[in-house]
Amino acid sequence: MIRVERAKVYFEVRKGFFKRDIVKAVDGVSFKIDKGKTLALVGESGCGKTTLGKLTLRLVKPIEGRVFFDGLDITNLKEKELKEFRRKAQIIFQDPYSSLDPTQNVYQIVEEPLLIHKVGEKKERVYKALEDVKLIPQEDFLGKYPHQLSGGQRQRVSIARALVLEPNYIVADEPVSMIDASSRAEILFLLKELQAKKNLTFLYITHDIATAKYFADEIAVMYLGKIVEYGNPQEVIKEPKHPYTQALIEAIPEPEPKNKDRLRKIIGGEPPNPINVPKGCRFHPRCPYFMKDICDTKEPELKRVEGKREISCYLYEFRRDY
Ligand SMILES: Nc1ncnc2c1ncn2[C@@H]1O[C@H](COP(=O)(O)OP(=O)(O)O)[C@@H](O)[C@H]1O
Ligand SMILES: [Mg+2]
Numbered sequence: 001m002i003r004v005e006r007a008k009v010y011f012e013v014r015k016g017f018f019k020r021d022i023v024k025a026v027d028g029v030s031f032k033i034d035k036g037k038t039l040a041l042v043g044e045s046g047c048g049k050t051t052l053g054k055l056t057l058r059l060v061k062p063i064e065g066r067v068f069f070d071g072l073d074i075t076n077l078k079e080k081e082l083k084e085f086r087r088k089a090q091i092i093f094q095d096p097y098s099s100l101d102p103t104q105n106v107y108q109i110v111e112e113p114l115l116i117h118k119v120g121e122k123k124e125r126v127y128k129a130l131e132d133v134k135l136i137p138q139e140d141f142l143g144k145y146p147h148q149l150s151g152g153q154r155q156r157v158s159i160a161r162a163l164v165l166e167p168n169y170i171v172a173d174e175p176v177s178m179i180d181a182s183s184r185a186e187i188l189f190l191l192k193e194l195q196a197k198k199n200l201t202f203l204y205i206t207h208d209i210a211t212a213k214y215f216a217d218e219i220a221v222m223y224l225g226k227i228v229e230y231g232n233p234q235e236v237i238k239e240p241k242h243p244y245t246q247a248l249i250e251a252i253p254e255p256e257p258k259n260k261d262r263l264r265k266i267i268g269g270e271p272p273n274p275i276n277v278p279k280g281c282r283f284h285p286r287c288p289y290f291m292k293d294i295c296d297t298k299e300p301e302l303k304r305v306e307g308k309r310e311i312s313c314y315l316y317e318f319r320r321d322y
Pocket of ligand 2: 046049050051173
């Protein structure tokens, strides 16, 4: 369904008049998601999750590598084909407060994609989408503005807007991190239910590795623009192999922003900086198992170690007793 091959997304940021920095947001990433499945993408904020999600929707373009959707190479699509593709692929943003236009009511918000894509039967489709996200009876919500809704309801409206074009691929970018804890499980459950009902394919982005266990079929752990561990969520959470994944698991259950401090305490060292990526393994300055003249020389490749599990770490190239 979705296939990304050796993709790199770099941003140029100006620093003063002559100087510019290159932000290596996504730095050589390959993965695929099968139809009807969910891949969870986890990692600290700033590691490139959103950029990678946007890449699969071609909201950003790679400077290297390719992106495929249902076998179609979308890397260099022209405007018209891009628009067609966008009907089938949607995003749910992290923050339902800033991603919903405060001057539009629920009907207008959910209707908007239909106007953009010139789709008919607007009223029926909006009603159906609201039913799908359980904002019923619809009449109770259609005339409301975002500020009149709870966080959970707002996120349901974003989901309805993403669903209204009947896409088959959805990027859910930290869909529950900004809403109150009591609505989180409900929203995740709703997404799961919609997936089963509509055979949706999901990229589920989260910094909360624990929720991946319930939500995802596969998990990819990202560090500084790269996937460092990949596998079955239950197995990865039960027995993390990459030292970075181990630290992430140790940092559960504190959610961000507290989690950030906890993670920093567990790992130590400088927080990662995509402008200045360390030589060799990019995690080596913070790694408790750092091996001199190995980890700081050449970047380890993501290699399959057993079953579906893939790890990029020299520990697993020299040791065979894990
Ligand atoms: N449009 C942009 N221009 C410049 N830098 C960007 C842009 N988008 C993201 N970045 C940078 O790329 C890195 C990865 O960002 P992002 O993909 O948002 O990470 P995450 O979603 O994991 O928090 C960050 O350092 C961020 O500041
Ligand atoms: Mg993000």
